[in-house]
Amino acid sequence: xxxxxxxxxxxxxxxxxxxxxxxxxxxxxxxxxxxxxxxxxxxxxxxxxxxxxxxxxxxxxxxxxxxxxxxxxxxxxxxxxxxxxxxxxxxxxxxxxxxxxxxxxxxxxxxxxxxxxxxxxxxxxxxxxxxxxxxxxxxxxxxxxxxxxxxxxxxxxxxxxxxxxxxxxxxxxxxxxxxxxxxxxxxxxxxxxxxxxxx
Amino acid sequence: xxxxxxxxxxxxxxxxxxxxxxxxxxxxxxxxxxxxxxxxxxxxxxxxxxxxxxxxxxxxxxxxxxxxxxxxxxxxxxxxxxxxxxxxxxxxxxxxxxxxxxxxxxxxxxxxxxxxxxxxxxxxxxxxxxxxxxxxxxxxxxxxxxxxxxxxxxxxxxxxxxxxxxxxxxxxxxxxxxxxxxxxxxxxxxxxxxxxxxx
Numbered sequence: 059x060x061x062x063x064x065x066x067x068x069x070x071x072x073x074x075x076x077x078x079x080x081x082x083x084x085x086x087x088x089x090x091x092x093x094x095x096x097x098x099x100x101x102x103x104x105x106x107x108x109x110x111x112x113x114x115x116x117x118x119x120x121x122x123x124x125x126x127x128x129x130x131x132x133x134x135x136x137x138x139x140x141x142x143x144x145x146x147x148x149x150x151x152x153x154x155x156x157x158x159x160x161x162x163x164x165x166x167x168x169x170x171x172x173x174x175x176x177x178x179x180x181x182x183x184x185x186x187x188x189x190x191x192x193x194x195x196x197x198x199x200x201x202x203x204x205x206x207x208x209x210x211x212x213x214x215x216x217x218x219x220x221x222x223x224x225x226x227x228x229x230x231x232x233x234x235x236x237x238x239x240x241x242x243x244x245x246x247x248x249x250x251x252x253x254x255x256x257x
Numbered sequence: 258x259x260x261x262x263x264x265x266x267x268x269x270x271x272x273x274x275x276x277x278x279x280x281x282x283x284x285x286x287x288x289x290x291x292x293x294x295x296x297x298x299x300x301x302x303x304x305x306x307x308x309x310x311x312x313x314x315x316x317x318x319x320x321x322x323x324x325x326x327x328x329x330x331x332x333x334x335x336x337x338x339x340x341x342x343x344x345x346x347x348x349x350x351x352x353x354x355x356x357x358x359x360x361x362x363x364x365x366x367x368x369x370x371x372x373x374x375x376x377x378x379x380x381x382x383x384x385x386x387x388x389x390x391x392x393x394x395x396x397x398x399x400x401x402x403x404x405x406x407x408x409x410x411x412x413x414x415x416x417x418x419x420x421x422x423x424x425x426x427x428x429x430x431x432x433x434x435x436x437x438x439x440x441x442x443x444x445x446x447x448x449x450x451x452x453x454x455x456x
Contacts, residue, residue: 062358088453106305111453113334135312159261233443254310255288257354
């Protein structure tokens with residue numbers, strides 16, 4: 059077979075496989091996604107999904123459960139260029155900067171109350187719950203209450219959760235679980251974290 | 258030790274570890290990143306980095322080496338909301354829809370010429386080369402020429418490459434290699450691909 063024929067055959071095979079998978083998956087409903095793993099890029103990827111949803115004209119919102127003392131590029135971009143998007147932050151700084159369990163837990167619960175309200179908002183299409191998993195890991199929030207609110211969310215609302223871990227019950231509930239892994243990282247080669255790349 | 262004391266100790270340890278890693282990585286230069294793996298979300302994550310860089314006021318640009326027949330949410334968002342960003346697309350449709358090696362290769366080379374020019378642009382901070390790895394895998398582009406252009410890029414320019422694979426030479430050259438893996442995907446549960454979530 060010629061190179062062109064082999065190429066065409068391979069491409070037709072790929073095309074057929076993609077079409078078959080789409081045809082066999084007829085149920086269309088909102089999705090629950092978890093972006094997890096030890097690699098960098100989970101928050102950035104979650105925000106990437108948010109901007110893409112906005113590209114499709116969807117109604118989007120963000121709740122950030124951990125926030126550094128400096129504004130992230132995501133926050134700056136949202137506040138400066140897309141200030142109309144509902145955006146809630148826990149606003150306590152990274153927990154390892156505050157070192158106060160009771161204050162952090164109270165902040166987490168106030169922030170969750172915002173998220174719970176958004177989960178019921180019937181005209182919302184896309185909600186990013188950034189770093190929610192840590193709120194469960196630190197036991198700032200009750201897992202059962204969180205899972206119930208996610209399960210009973212507004213039917214058209216897709217939700218993306220980011221953060222390491224998350225626990226087996228959350229993974230079980232999610233339709234899609236995606237893991238980010240660093241195979242190699244510039245940090246390991248002695249390069250300094252760089253604005254716009256690492257944070 | 259009380260719960261609060263244990264919590265504080267754990268948080269202080271994390272804080273110290275992060276600060277030590279930042280202090281020990283003093284070299285600051287532009288970075289080359291590869292977002293790879295079989296999971297979904299590589300392009301979305303690369304665009305997420307671009308919007309974040311824009312949040313920091315950086316000069317950014319995109320070259321897309323594979324483009325579906327429908328505009329993606331990323332494309333719609335960029336064209337409608339941020340039309341000032343330099344954006345080049347191969348514009349042939351997915352290769353498994355065209356089934357013509359010679360035409361695809363010519364398109365890839367024309368598109369690479371745009372990328373090569375951007376790699377030399379001295380005031381550019383961030384360049385996304387979306388799906389570049391496939392151009393190498395299909396042998397549309399010469400690996401040596403691509404690696405040389407990446408290595409000899411403008412000093413302040415950070416580059417993010419997305420796509421499965423990429424080859425060992427590209428991985429070797431990259432400062433950071435990040436892998437996206439699907440642990441679980443809605444497709445597998447019979448859910449239809451959903452706009453704003455899956456594409």
